Amino acid sequence: MHSLAFNQIIGYVIICFGILFDFFGVLGLLRLPDVYNRLQAATKCVTFGSAGILIGVFIYSGFTPTGFKAILCTVFILLTSPVSAHAIAKAAHNSGIEMAEETIVDHYLEDMNNEPTEDK
Amino acid sequence: MKTFKWFIGLIIIVTLFILNFFVFFQEIDFSYKLINVLLFCSLFILMRVVKGPSVADRIVAIDILGILIIGICALLSIALERSYYIDIGIAWGLQSFIGAMALAKFLEGRSLDA
Amino acid sequence: MKLENKSRIAVFVLSCIVWFLITLNFSLASIVAGIILSAVTAIFAGEILIITERKFHLGRVFYTIGYIIKLFWEMLKANFHVAYIVVHPKLPVKPGIVRVKTKLTRDSALTMLANSITLTPGTLTVDINKDEKILYVHWIYVKSQDIKVSTEEIGSRFEKILEVVFE
Numbered sequence: 001m002h003s004l005a006f007n008q009i010i011g012y013v014i015i016c017f018g019i020l021f022d023f024f025g026v027l028g029l030l031r032l033p034d035v036y037n038r039l040q041a042a043t044k045c046v047t048f049g050s051a052g053i054l055i056g057v058f059i060y061s062g063f064t065p066t067g068f069k070a071i072l073c074t075v076f077i078l079l080t081s082p083v084s085a086h087a088i089a090k091a092a093h094n095s096g097i098e099m100a101e102e103t104i105v106d107h108y109l110e111d112m113n114n115e116p117t118e119d120k
Numbered sequence: 121m122k123t124f125k126w127f128i129g130l131i132i133i134v135t136l137f138i139l140n141f142f143v144f145f146q147e148i149d150f151s152y153k154l155i156n157v158l159l160f161c162s163l164f165i166l167m168r169v170v171k172g173p174s175v176a177d178r179i180v181a182i183d184i185l186g187i188l189i190i191g192i193c194a195l196l197s198i199a200l201e202r203s204y205y206i207d208i209g210i211a212w213g214l215q216s217f218i219g220a221m222a223l224a225k226f227l228e229g230r231s232l233d234a
Numbered sequence: 235m236k237l238e239n240k241s242r243i244a245v246f247v248l249s250c251i252v253w254f255l256i257t258l259n260f261s262l263a264s265i266v267a268g269i270i271l272s273a274v275t276a277i278f279a280g281e282i283l284i285i286t287e288r289k290f291h292l293g294r295v296f297y298t299i300g301y302i303i304k305l306f307w308e309m310l311k312a313n314f315h316v317a318y319i320v321v322h323p324k325l326p327v328k329p330g331i332v333r334v335k336t337k338l339t340r341d342s343a344l345t346m347l348a349n350s351i352t353l354t355p356g357t358l359t360v361d362i363n364k365d366e367k368i369l370y371v372h373w374i375y376v377k378s379q380d381i382k383v384s385t386e387e388i389g390s391r392f393e394k395i396l397e398v399v400f401e
Contacts (some may be wrong), residue, residue, distance in 0.1 A: 021313050021317070024313070024316065024317040024320050024321070025316070027320050027321075028316060028319070028320040031320060031325065032319075032320070032325065032327065033325070033327070034329075036329065036358065036372050037327060037329055037374060039358060040316070040356070040357075040358045040372065040374055041316045041319070041320060043352065043358070044309070044312050044313060044316055044352075044353060045313055045316050045317070047353070048309050048310075048312075048313050048353075065258045068255050068258065069255070069256065071255075072252065072255050072256065078353075079349075082348070082349040082352035082353060082359075083349070085352055085358065086348065086352060086358065086359045086360060086361075089358060089359075089360045089372065090360055090361050093360060093361075099329070100327075100329065103329050103330055104328060104329075104330045104376055105330035105331065105332065105376060105379050106330060106331045107330075107331055107332055107333050107370065107379075108331045108360060108361065108370040109331075111333075111363075111370075
């Protein structure tokens with residue numbers, strides 16, 4: 001392996017952290033019991049992991065076109081991924097997908113049953 | 121039974137880790153091995169797409185796959201030293217966001233402009 | 235100046251910045267193309283960015299920087315929490331959907347509060363009731379079903395900062 005500069009070593013370390021968290025998120029997608037828990041684990045870990053990889057790429061390559069595009073892409077990810085997560089969660093709850101057996105409380109369903117639902 | 125399955129999974133993951141980092145392809149660059157890890161992650165996501173009991177599970181998996189692809193594109197851009205791979209990543213991320221929103225509205229049974 | 239035109243100018247400047255960051259090419263053709271495309275975007279879709287007016291003051295900038303630092307710290311904690319749950323052999327989850335009360339009123343503040351709650355440990359916003367100011371939050375390990383305790387645990391971490399930044 002060719003020798004690396006100091007910022008490149010730090011970039012590789014941050015990239016490795018990002019890949020580790022990506023892996024944990026995917027493991028959560030496989031192991032957790034129902035769709036809401038999967039959504040939590042997967043959204044948090046994979047968003048943070050991919051943002052970590054992009055920041056690592058920025059530190060690795062410095063102030064070059066690759067670095068600027070990586071920063072722009074990080075902002076896009078951090079803004080869009082929570083929005084799509086709660087769109088999917090609300091849609092799954094409204095279309096009647098059941099929660100897991102371990103669930104102990106659901107105030108959202110109680111409030112939706114109390115109020116008359118308006119027609120869309 | 122649960123502990124047994126956990127142990128089997130741990131053995132499989134450790135075996136894949138050792139094979140990837142210490143046995144095969146010792147002469148290639150380090151970043152390609154990191155890309156291998158992400159490719160195995162996307163294989164796990166495709167397992168969830170095939171197996172998922174409900175429609176929402178599949179939508180979640182597709183959304184997560186889109187975010188993971190951005191990481192793969194960023195790693196490719198430093199492995200091959202070309203900056204246009206990150207452009208592919210940005211475009212893929214925006215498309216994946218719009219696709220996830222459309223699928224969520226479809227699942228809820230609403231029309232696309234409301 | 236009317237509010238719509240102000241919003242259009244803000245959209246124009248933002249689109250120009252994004253164009254030059256993506257291309258990084260300062261030849262004459264690239265600059266002209268970027269300005270034309272930004273103007274088209276600002277004319278057709280510009281009036282939805284700023285809806286209500288408010289004054290500018292300098293303290294908001296420092297609070298924004300503090301908010302970003304706090305958000306990153308909470309995201310790091312969230313990731314270690316999820317990693318602990320996922321690696322544990324018995325999967326210690328006790329999920330449920332609880333109510334969280336909020337004091338914020340503006341749309342942008344509510345959106346940022348919901349996004350911040352989604353990225354912090356163990357919680358995911360499902361829906362917002364704007365009339366009664368209640369957020370429905372999916373919590374992966376429910377500590378208490380009381381609305382006061384959940385508001386204290388989940389909502390009030392960001393509410394004080396967001397009140398200054400967005401209200």
